[in-house]
Amino acid sequence: MKIIVDAFGGDNAPLEILRGASLAKKEYGVEIVLTGDKEKIEKCAAENAVDIAGCEIIDAPLVMEAEDDPRAVLKGKLDSSMGAGLTALSEGRGDAFVSAGSTAALVVGGTFLVKRIKGIKRCAIASVMPSDKGPFMLIDCGANAECEPRYLVQFAKMGSVYMEKVLGISSPRVGLANIGAEETKGTPFVRESYALLKETASINFIGNAEVRDIPFGVCDVIVADGFTGNVILKMYEGVAGMLVGNIKAMFKKNLVSKLGALCVMGGLNEFKDKMDYKQYGGAPLLGLTAPVIKAHGSSDARALMNAIRQAKECCEKRVVETITQGMQTADGE
Amino acid sequence: MKIIVDAFGGDNAPLEILRGASLAKKEYGVEIVLTGDKEKIEKCAAENAVDIAGCEIIDAPLVMEAEDDPRAVLKGKLDSSMGAGLTALSEGRGDAFVSAGSTAALVVGGTFLVKRIKGIKRCAIASVMPSDKGPFMLIDCGANAECEPRYLVQFAKMGSVYMEKVLGISSPRVGLANIGAEETKGTPFVRESYALLKETASINFIGNAEVRDIPFGVCDVIVADGFTGNVILKMYEGVAGMLVGNIKAMFKKNLVSKLGALCVMGGLNEFKDKMDYKQYGGAPLLGLTAPVIKAHGSSDARALMNAIRQAKECCEKRVVETITQGMQTADGE
Incomplete structure (x- = not known):
């Protein structure tokens, strides 16, 4: 199996991307095709001792x-790391594509280069998110700000397939x-x-x-138009980020509060693991003729590795x- | 000043409503008009030693x-505690109305009994919510699932007036x-x-x-159509509720974690105060010819007292x- 990886997508590219790809190659036994400026990729890998031996590189300078x-x-x-990756995927030079680059560009590029499955009206961004009772999928998370009701039916079907096949949930509740x-x-x-x-x-x-x-976990697949889905996703991230920031500040306040943190360390870590969205990889773009995974823009090596596993x-x-x-x-219609 | 209070609205009616009204009467020196089944109000007050002496009661059995x-x-x-209260307000038998009852009924009743200000296309539910940097107003929180763009301009103006007048924020950022x-x-x-x-x-x-x-506090008034505003409000409540529930469980786990809670008690209480929406009272319905305050359905005496102060x-x-x-x-248009 061959996974194409956008070496220049996201905030931590190319170093963390190369690290993640290298790890995934060893861990999951996949072949890796890197897209991006070949010289820069090789230089970055050499300087940081990242083993990318055996990885194919498709040179794309932009x-x-x-x-x-x-x-x-x-x-x-088109000759960017993302454009080249999507083109390579459409030509069958790999089995799936992973990018931590711009979501909007990935949706446009995926739609017109990789193309939609016959009958699918719109591709959708599908995020697997944590809840109090385990993961659920939110689809669409923002590919289509405006939707028609029949798109949501297709989102529901595609999300159900993903949750059943990849997360092993039988007859997912929509x-x-x-x-x-x-x-x-x-x-x-x-x-x-x-x-x-x-x-x-x-x-x-x-x-x-x-x-x-x-957030309490009410079903396995939640469908929404892309505007509403994006509001839900971002409020989730925003409220959680704000609260966690305050909790951290509270624990760091003084020596006594730091002792308090030690007392609940186990519980804190358990909770952190439960809420860690990175474990589910990135957000698949569903509806395209080949798997395209949008990794989070802030992906580190581990997040990228998980996105490759997901691909x-x-x-x-x-x-x-x-x-x-x-x-x-x-x-079907 | 005379505040009309729906004695039978909300989950904790009539007892907590009566308690809140009684407290507000003493604390803020306002006159109180209670609406609802007179016999039940008097019985509840007597049985629970709530002092409602001097409160007018408008008998409304439903x-x-x-x-x-x-x-x-x-x-x-129309002859319910809410219908009678809105009617009394429209007849000038009080200066403002407070209810912890059904939001949708309050919007309908407010619009057709109290009526909209001339030129206002839709009344809106305006919630004052906590953020990391202090309170902000979200308007509309759900009175109008569907909106026209020009409604949002009116929401922005009404929200700005409220934040400037009541919260003392000059030139509120919208x-x-x-x-x-x-x-x-x-x-x-x-x-x-x-x-x-x-x-x-x-x-x-x-x-x-x-x-x-x-959630980090970006401006003083946030305008949205009622569907989006309601999604934002509920995701805020939902995510915060879920996270706080987990944090509480973490602290309660065992003796060591309970010690941890003691170590951060000060910080926890500070944070709790910062996030306590009840201090801002209820959600005003803006755009009506007289003040109508929607108190939270779960209001206790203190929340209701704050809503009366707000009125x-x-x-x-x-x-x-x-x-x-x-x-x-x-x-204006």
């Missing part, structure tokens, strides 16, 4: 920057993100989505997921093939 | 239940809740709202409030009058 128009990945910056549990709640868009989801026999739809309950699992568990088959069944 | 159609407050349940800081982010609705807000001279619009940054401040600081004047200026 880098998609955060401030670039996402569409540049198709034209002016919930619709909404501002109340009752069927009549929300906007006309949400109510119409509810009606369509309810009619879809191939998913296990359990109704509205009241937003307040999401490998997507291939092994035949996520793309299963979604494709699903599109051919009766309620 | 109660708006959570499962009632909100419109019932206008017809079948941000638009969005999934990115750039002007081009979000849905067409959000972008159109951005353009209108930018043109509005009477507010201090600072651009998009990236949702991830909201008093709205009257004293002439929030309704200032919003009304603002509607008559050049960019």
Whole structure:
């Protein structure tokens, strides 16, 4: 199995990316194809003693920057580490692609270079997130700020396939993100989505997921339009980040509070592990003809390694093939 | 000053409501008008030794239940504690109304009984919420799941008046809740709202409030459509509730962890105070011709007392009058 890795995506590229790829190569026995400026990759690896021997390198001198128009990945910056990686994937020069670069560019590039599965209206960003009761998937997390209700049905199906195949959850419970549990709640868009989801026999739809309950773990797949999904994702990150920052400051205040931290060290670590989103890898872009994984922009070597493991699992568990088959069944549309 | 109080709204009615009203009467020197079943109010007060001497009671035997159609407050349940309170307010039998009952019914009843200020398209629920850097207002928190961009301009103006008058923040910074800081982010609705807000001279619009940054305190007034605002509010409550629950469990685990809690008691209490939304009272419904305060459904006596103080401040600081004047200026529409 061959995983293509964008060596210049994310805040810690290329060093942490190379480290992660090197680790994944040893740990998971995958072949690695690195994309990006060949000279810089080799220099960075040599200077930091990162073993990239045996990794193929596709030379692509440019880098998609955060401030670039996402569409540049198709034209002016097709020869970037991301553009080259997506092109290589579309040409079958690897089995999956991992990038910690710009999400918007990855969505545009994935859609037009790797292309969508036949029948899929929109690809979606699917994040596996921690809850009090274990992981759940939120889909769409921001690929499509505007959606039609029928897109949400496809998101529900694709998310169900992923959670079943990759996380081993049988008959994943699907919930619709909404501002109340009752069927009549929300906007006309949400109510119409509810009606369509309810009619879809191939998913296990359990109704509205009241937003307040999401962090407590209410179902396995939560579907939303990309705007709402992104608000949920970012409020999760923002509130957790703010609270954790305050808790840390509280423990660091003085000698007595530091003693307090020691007293609850076990519990703190357990909780940290439970909430560690990095263990689930990155966010798969679902709906494309090959696995594309968006690793977090702040990915370190371990996060990138996990994203590569996730890419490998997507291939092994035949996520793309299963979604494709699903599109051919009766309620595929 | 006379504050009308719904004695049968919320999870802890009537006892905690009566207690809160009694405390507020003594503490703030306001007159209290209680609405609800007179016999039950008097019995509850007598049995629990709550001093309601001097409180006027408007007898209204019915109660708006959570499962009632909100419109019932206008017809079948006009004679409920909420319907009677809103009617009394509209007739000038009190200066403001406080209820911990159903939000949806309060919005409907407020709109059709108390009525909107001339020119105001929709009334909005405005929550004052804690952030890392102090309180901010989120408006609309759910009165209007669907909005037009021009409503958001009115929300921004009303929120600014409240924050300036009641919380003493001069020239409150207004941000638009969005999934990115750039002007081009979000849905067409959000972008159109951005353009209108930018043109509005009477507010201090600072651009998009990236949702991830909201808990850290990015501005004084955050405007959103009611669906998005409700998602933000509930994710805030949900994530904070889940994390705090885990932290509590961690401290309670064993003797050593309990010692740990003692070591950080001071910091824990400081943090708890910073995050205590009850200190700001309830959520004002802005845009009506008289102050209406929605107290939290789980309000205890202290929360209700704070909501009454807030109602008093709205009257004293002439929030309704200032919003009304603002509607008559050049960019009022």
